[in-house]
Amino acid sequence: MAKGKFYVVWKGLNPGVYDNWEDCKKQVEGQEGAKYKSFASRQEAVDALEKGYTFRPKQTGAYKASSYNVKKKPAGSPDAESIAVDAACSGNPGDMEYRGVYVRTGQELFHIGPLKQGTNNIGEFLALVHGLAMLKKENSNLPVYTDSMNAMLWVKNKKSKTTLKRTPVNEPVFELIERAEKWLRENDYTTPIVKWETARWGEIPADFGRK
Secondary structure, rough: OOOOOEEEEEEEOEEEOOHHHHHHHHHHHHOOOOOEEEEEEEEEEEHHHHOOOOOOOOOOOOOOOOOEEEEEOOOOOOOOOOEEEEEEEEEEEEEEEEEEOOOOOOOOEEEEEEEEEOHHHHHHHHHHHHHHHHHHHHOOOOOOOEOHHHHHHHHHHHOOOOOOOOOOHHHHHHHHHHHHHHHHOOOOOOOOOOOOOOOHHOOOOOOOOOO
């Protein structure tokens, strides 16, 4: 636990302000839809509790955009002040879902699916674009981790390269793809996209744990 850290629980066993992670964890662990966040001072935490839950991740400073927006980190040291995205698919194609989490706490920030007849590559792409859009909306400079090189390439090219056949069953999946591609065409962003090094760091925090 970082010195001086305070934790707000908006939704959990006992909402309130806690001065250590272990007490906060007891209120949110295993609680569906738990909402919580860390703050640098008790006053910030108290104010946040009164205002209600809004995801406002810590700003990490300016980042100059590049054509690919890949930020390199030293091996073995992922940035805890970040979000991670991942996807899961039961079959190929199969039931597909994806989500994003706040790396420091594991807090789930978004979760879409399961959707019928998707693929893991599509889910990884949609998860990454969803994370980029969320961070831009929140005016946040947090980096976003993905363990998918395909997703990074598709985002770079602003285009999904899936070979999946479009059917009435997976129409919702293709609608999400079109929305993601449209967002990429119409929006600039400075969010650093970082490759999660699974071999060195273990599974990405957004992993669904179904391997």
